[in-house]
Amino acid sequence: MKLMLTCKQASKIISQSLDMPLSWSDRMKLRFHLFICNACSRFNRQLHLLRLAVNRVTQLTENDSAIKLPVDAKIRISATIETKMHELK
Amino acid sequence: MTKNVNDWLNQHGDYLYRFALARLRNPHQAEDAVQETMLAAIKSTNFEGESSARTWLTGILKHKIIDLQRKLIREQPISDLVDLDATETSMDDFFDATGHWLEKPQALEMPENTLQQKQFLTVLNNCIDKLPSKLAAIFMMRDVNETDNENICKELDITATNAWVMLYRARMGLRKCLEINWVVGTVS
Numbered sequence: 001m002k003l004m005l006t007c008k009q010a011s012k013i014i015s016q017s018l019d020m021p022l023s024w025s026d027r028m029k030l031r032f033h034l035f036i037c038n039a040c041s042r043f044n045r046q047l048h049l050l051r052l053a054v055n056r057v058t059q060l061t062e063n064d065s066a067i068k069l070p071v072d073a074k075i076r077i078s079a080t081i082e083t084k085m086h087e088l089k
Numbered sequence: 090m091t092k093n094v095n096d097w098l099n100q101h102g103d104y105l106y107r108f109a110l111a112r113l114r115n116p117h118q119a120e121d122a123v124q125e126t127m128l129a130a131i132k133s134t135n136f137e138g139e140s141s142a143r144t145w146l147t148g149i150l151k152h153k154i155i156d157l158q159r160k161l162i163r164e165q166p167i168s169d170l171v172d173l174d175a176t177e178t179s180m181d182d183f184f185d186a187t188g189h190w191l192e193k194p195q196a197l198e199m200p201e202n203t204l205q206q207k208q209f210l211t212v213l214n215n216c217i218d219k220l221p222s223k224l225a226a227i228f229m230m231r232d233v234n235e236t237d238n239e240n241i242c243k244e245l246d247i248t249a250t251n252a253w254v255m256l257y258r259a260r261m262g263l264r265k266c267l268e269i270n271w272v273v274g275t276v277s
Contacts, residue, residue: 006188008180015257019231039193046197046264051232053199054217057210058233061111069106073120074098081094081127088131 005033010040018047094131101143105150112154112229114217118161125153161226162255183261195268209271216266220259227252228259 005013010033013026022030034041061067069077105126109119126149133149185191200206217225231252 006184007190008184008188011183011261012253012257015260016253018260019253019256039190042194042196043264046194046267047260049197049199050213050260050263050267053210053213054229054232056199056206057214057217058111058229060207060210062107064107065103067103067107067110069102069120069123070116073106073116073123074102077098077102077120077124077127078095080124081098081131084128084131085094 003029003032005029007033007037007040010034010037011043014040014044014047018051094127097130097142097146098127101146104143105146108147108150109154112233113157114225114229118157122150122153122157125156126150129153155230158226158230162223162230164223180261183265194264197264197267197271212270213263213267216263216270219266220262224255224259224262227255228263231256 010030013022013030016022016026017030034044102123105123106119109122110116113119113122126146129149130146183191200209217228220228
């Protein structure tokens with residue numbers, strides 16, 4: 001087993017670790033790499049921050065009561081609903 | 090059971106729109122998602138009035154959002170897909186030939202201060218807007234909806250490798266954009 005990862009390889013595995021369980025071998029290699037590499041440790045923290053932050057951004061929009069369904073959009077949707085109701089009758 | 094869909098639209102339309110807009114990041118698509126949700130609500134017989142209408146409608150909306158994200162990610166030129174396979178070259182902006190960082194990642198932290206945090210999130214928002222739309226969509230699909238990766242691949246009909254590569258590129262671009270546009274250690 002080749003133990004040493006390059007930063008390029010490590011960064012890819014770090015991103016994958018957010019999406020799936022890593023293989024035992026990748027986990028060991030990554031753990032060793034992060035132990036000796038400050039830059040990739042920072043990258044790892046950046047990706048976790050990114051996930052946390054994008055969820056906050058989403059919540060901000062979701063809770064922003066100033067954002068409303070535009071009136072013209074509402075009229076369009078209402079009209080579509082009416083048409084559909086007639087079709088169903 | 091009487092269903093007044095127009096009442097639902099009046100009571101929950103704004104919320105559903107915000108929920109969709111937050112994820113799809115496009116007003117027209119958000120409107121489409123709300124409309125599709127309402128149409129599905131008319132046809133559905135599942136709602137018995139036990140759960141709140143808003144919760145029920147939001148559940149429908151989530152599926153509609155995923156449909157739209159999938160469409161967005163799939164509607165891409167074939168050349169882009171081919172390009173995605175060439176990951177090795179696409180990361181040349183970040184690494185040298187031996188796989189070392191060209192510029193080492195900087196320390197980034199979420200500001201504690203409410204105002205600064207809001208500014209930070211605005212910077213991130215702008216960074217997401219700058220991503221190619223399909224990368225933004227897959228990033229939002231995965232990191233916000235928390236769709237598991239297997240599902241993403243199934244939804245998109247792409248190989249797992251392609252999904253990881255797209256997510257890797259999206260995240261790599263976003264963290265770089267944050268580094269450039271967010272001044273680290275700014276004193277308020």
